[in-house]
Amino acid sequence: MKFNYPVLANPEICQHCKTCMAACPVKAIKDIDPRFEVDISKCATRSDCFSCVMHCKSHALVLKQADTKEKINILTG
Numbered sequence: 001m002k003f004n005y006p007v008l009a010n011p012e013i014c015q016h017c018k019t020c021m022a023a024c025p026v027k028a029i030k031d032i033d034p035r036f037e038v039d040i041s042k043c044a045t046r047s048d049c050f051s052c053v054m055h056c057k058s059h060a061l062v063l064k065q066a067d068t069k070e071k072i073n074i075l076t077g
Contacts, residue, residue, distance in 0.1 A: 003046065003065070004049065004065055005040040005063070006020070006043065006053050006063060007062055007064050008036055008038070010059065011035060014036070016031075016034075017057060019056065019057060020056050021052075023051040024051060025046075025049065027042070028042035
């Protein structure tokens with residue numbers, strides 16, 4: 001099973017508007033000045049979520065995809 005998780009692939013265009021944080025239903029994105037940190041273990045609990053990427057006005061966030069093995073590694077630490 002695959003799941004999606006966000007990556008701040010283009011930090012130089014991030015506007016720090018925090019719209020992604022507000023859109024995240026599992027609160028996986030934290031503001032760690034001067035960047036954002038994504039707790040992908042929270043993203044791994046959902047296979048269909050990409051709210052943060054959809055709400056990113058600057059397109060700084062992109063989706064990456066992981067497979068089941070990566071998901072297990074992420075969830076078990």
